[in-house]
């Protein structure tokens with residue numbers, strides 16, 4: 411006889427194993443760390459009270475435009491220009507994600523943004539990797555197991571994509587697992603970076619592309635069909651290619667059908683999308699429709715500082731809006747783990763030994 415699954419409570423949600431594919435290192439600092447690093451480096455902040463600073467980031471990022479949302483990064487980037495700061499931020503990132511119940515995370519950042527005070531790209535990567543390793547050790551000492559894979563981003567507005575792609579290949583095997591294109595989407599189509607994608611494919615390296623966030627279907631079409639992306643960073647605007655009729659039936663255009671048929675992972679970041687204007691509320695966010703239509707949806711934070719969110723709070727918001735239960739949350743988590751850029755054997759091991767048992771225990775109460 412089957413018993414009803416236990417309710418999804420905040421405490422159980424915190425404990426259950428979570429997988430995060432889309433989280434920016436420079437968008438996830440602790441407010442108190444920004445204050446301390448800025449004081450030691452003479453960088454002026456809007457306020458030096460950590461709580462007020464956290465609120466400032468959230469409110470300023472609540473701008474309705476991706477371009478203005480991105481302006482808030484000036485303050486985090488300013489305090490991350492030396493090895494000590496970079497290593498500290500990376501270590502705290504690993505600790506915070508582990509405390510949030512994340513068992514596997516892909517954390518991304520753009521090395522080219524950390525060279526203002528003389529660090530070169532390779533030194534940035536080595537420093538961040540050492541920071542992650544330290545954070546993973548501290549998390550283990552606190553009884554939490556987390557694995558982190560790093561994605562290196564090239565910024566759309568700069569012209570260094572090829573260099574960053576080479577960097578990914580050079581540091582593969584040291585925890586760097588893939589490449590991404592980030593930054594303002596309008597005016598910078600992904601096809602500008604074709605040589606970088608060709609280099610990565612030639613080296614059998616993985617990549618994702620921020621597409622379908624601030625710009626719609628043409629950006630997604632190009633990212634997939636012209637640039638060969640494996641996953642879509644956000645990709646939320648694929649919902650523009652789905653029409654829900656008066657009868658409640660969804661009709662998919664050819665691009666939406668392709669994304670679903672090919673099981674292309676969507677790195678959805680609901681709270682971030684509310685701030686940049688891609689959706690009006692969580693309840694109206696296309697996550698609900700895309701999950702119902704069986705797209706390969708995953709739940710992500712994007713920028714924990716700017717959105718004042720965590721994996722637990724993002725999942726809670728989706729549970730509140732769409733009534734998801736443990737089976738749904740397990741599906742989103744397995745989707746994410748299957749879509750990760752580490753080896754399939756390693757993904758399967760986490761699914762079988764950590765994720766499935768974790769959700770079975772949560773459902774049993």
Ligand SMILES: O=c1[nH]cnc2c1ncn2[C@H]1C[C@H](O)[C@@H](CO)O1
Nearest residue numbers: 434436483518519520563592593620
């Ligand atoms: O959601 C985003 N879309 C595009 N670019 C973004 C987003 N969140 C952060 N970024 C940018 C700002 C960071 O400095 C950079 C690398 O992490 O990526």
Ligand SMILES: [Zn+2]
Nearest residue numbers: 434620643712
């Ligand atoms: Zn992002």
